[in-house]
Amino acid sequence: MIMSVHSLRIVKKLAEKLSVFLLLVAVVGMIVWWRRDDNTQAVLKNTNIPTDTQKTAQSTKPISSPGFNKKQYSVNDPASIWVVVNKGRILPADYVPANLVENMNLRSEPATALKSLINGAAKDGLKLILVSGYRSYTSQKSVYDSYVATQGQAAADTFSARPGHSEHQTGLAADVGASSGKCQLDKCFGDTPEGQWLAANAYSYGFIIRYPQDKTSLTGYDFEPWHIRYIGIDLANEVNKTGQTLEQFFGLPAYSNYPADYYQLKTGS
Numbered sequence: 001m002i003m004s005v006h007s008l009r010i011v012k013k014l015a016e017k018l019s020v021f022l023l024l025v026a027v028v029g030m031i032v033w034w035r036r037d038d039n040t041q042a043v044l045k046n047t048n049i050p051t052d053t054q055k056t057a058q059s060t061k062p063i064s065s066p067g068f069n070k071k072q073y074s075v076n077d078p079a080s081i082w083v084v085v086n087k088g089r090i091l092p093a094d095y096v097p098a099n100l101v102e103n104m105n106l107r108s109e110p111a112t113a114l115k116s117l118i119n120g121a122a123k124d125g126l127k128l129i130l131v132s133g134y135r136s137y138t139s140q141k142s143v144y145d146s147y148v149a150t151q152g153q154a155a156a157d158t159f160s161a162r163p164g165h166s167e168h169q170t171g172l173a174a175d176v177g178a179s180s181g182k183c184q185l186d187k188c189f190g191d192t193p194e195g196q197w198l199a200a201n202a203y204s205y206g207f208i209i210r211y212p213q214d215k216t217s218l219t220g221y222d223f224e225p226w227h228i229r230y231i232g233i234d235l236a237n238e239v240n241k242t243g244q245t246l247e248q249f250f251g252l253p254a255y256s257n258y259p260a261d262y263y264q265l266k267t268g269s
Ligand SMILES: [Zn+2]
Pocket: 168, 173, 174, 175, 226, 227, 228
């Protein structure tokens, strides 16, 4: 069979059209494949989001730093900056801190730290003041006895420490307030800008809110947003990170009430 010149031209044209068509199919195919790859990556990205969130949630669990030495200082020596005083742990009646800074009524270390804290608040436009620092066994006794006389012992025990059981006798505790006097030594201090600043920043100066709102059954005291306890920056960071009370952090018993027998804290122990 002999093809005419005319039919050869038709075949050539068809071949040209076919190759253009094939090229188009290839290009469209590549684009579709590429888009599919994009979608796959997007799906992978989406599945990564909950994984990351889970990781973040795990890292905020209340676990103290692995290298942190919980025995660095004594919790039983009244002179130790880590001493734990509560309803079950009593200070010697004659214990007086050695290095009280007179104009601040605190030991020298917390006095310096409190000055920094007050300066830090001032930089954020808030004026904090020291309301009350060191109280001797005798002065705590008269404070507590006057509350018992007016409100009865059960009520007094929820907000005032019996003599020997007050952190104020260590010279490491401070009651702070706003210079305006608003909500002074009142729970509403926690809602003031000064109280909120204190709750958020005290730890970075070595203090903790010792009687938090959600730990009253563990501390044995009502919420005291104004009462801060100096424990040093290292421990304050750890306690802040774990969200525990001092007792929980050190694995010590919690006393919501006064027990029949007290643990006697001793100098040098
Ligand atoms: Zn206090």
